[in-house]
Amino acid sequence: MDTREAGAELPVEQRDAKPLNVAPGEVKSGGLTVARAISDQLPRESLLYIGDTAHSPYGPKPIADVRRYSLEVLDTLVAQGVKMLVIACNTASAAVLRDARERYDVPVVEVIGPAVRTAMSTTRSGRIGVIGTSGTIGSRAYQDMLEVNDRLTVFAQACPRFVEFVEAGETDTPEVLAVAEEYLAPLRHSGVDTLVLGCTHYPFLKGAISYVMGPDVSLVSSDTETANDVYRQLVSRDLLAATDAAATHTYEATGDSADEFVRLAHRLMGREVRDVRLVQTGAIDLRP
Numbered sequence: 001m002d003t004r005e006a007g008a009e010l011p012v013e014q015r016d017a018k019p020l021n022v023a024p025g026e027v028k029s030g031g032l033t034v035a036r037a038i039s040d041q042l043p044r045e046s047l048l049y050i051g052d053t054a055h056s057p058y059g060p061k062p063i064a065d066v067r068r069y070s071l072e073v074l075d076t077l078v079a080q081g082v083k084m085l086v087i088a089c090n091t092a093s094a095a096v097l098r099d100a101r102e103r104y105d106v107p108v109v110e111v112i113g114p115a116v117r118t119a120m121s122t123t124r125s126g127r128i129g130v131i132g133t134s135g136t137i138g139s140r141a142y143q144d145m146l147e148v149n150d151r152l153t154v155f156a157q158a159c160p161r162f163v164e165f166v167e168a169g170e171t172d173t174p175e176v177l178a179v180a181e182e183y184l185a186p187l188r189h190s191g192v193d194t195l196v197l198g199c200t201h202y203p204f205l206k207g208a209i210s211y212v213m214g215p216d217v218s219l220v221s222s223d224t225e226t227a228n229d230v231y232r233q234l235v236s237r238d239l240l241a242a243t244d245a246a247a248t249h250t251y252e253a254t255g256d257s258a259d260e261f262v263r264l265a266h267r268l269m270g271r272e273v274r275d276v277r278l279v280q281t282g283a284i285d286l287r288p
Helices: 012-017 032-041 063-078 090-103 112-122 134-139 141-146 160-167 174-190 202-213 222-236 259-269
Strands: 020-025 047-051 084-087 108-110 127-132 153-158 194-197 218-221 249-253
Touching: 032 047, 032 222, 047 063, 063 084, 063 090, 063 134, 084 090, 084 222, 090 108, 090 112, 090 134, 090 141, 108 112, 108 222, 112 141, 112 194, 112 218, 112 222, 127 134, 127 141, 127 174, 127 202, 134 141, 134 153, 141 153, 153 174, 160 174, 160 202, 174 202, 194 202, 202 218, 218 222, 249 259
Parallel strands: 020 047, 020 084, 047 249, 084 108, 127 153, 127 194, 194 218
Antiparallel strands: none
């Protein structure tokens, strides 16, 4: 468990022990898919995860608000001495990626670019579907990045209830399947051969999504592709943890109670989360 005070710096000889910062996790559980994928691929890396429960959900909020909330979280956690930031939320990535890369001296990995690159290399027909929250789809972050390639045709669909289902622990009920049929029908009829799961909650619904879209549609999940990108960045920057490093996983949340976060984290990550620290982020004023 990381017990350093905010702002404390590690000595040079402990650089390899610096944690990755997985933040902010949209709502209570979405970013946990990214944290799980990173820890599975990089078991020696320490993780410092924060879920911005005080402002959840990000999806339906104005992008300006998401930008402010996200930078408050990132400012707070950069002060704790992390060696990399992972913005484990599609809505937050769309809102603050440019700001974050200009604002911080540590590498910043987000969840949109890695999924876009994989979708481009996966599609055979050039017809790609993207699903996400209303905020992510409305930002056009995925559409704009994909449409740089003029051979691609992009079809986007907001699926706001998917987040509600995951947060409620419903991932395999008849209602989930019925809503998936409704949301995904336009994409299926458009003949996409690749579908980007543009929300970090959606991997928990892969069963229903895959069933509705059919076996000929490839699913691209931002959690897995982000973990791959984290690995590449750590290797290329010589930031991998030492081979004898003992990883710690620290979880923080911005809400008033950690109980629900602990319950969801245990169920969705398939591992025990013993403790969650409650933190307060500082308010900042940003120009529009």
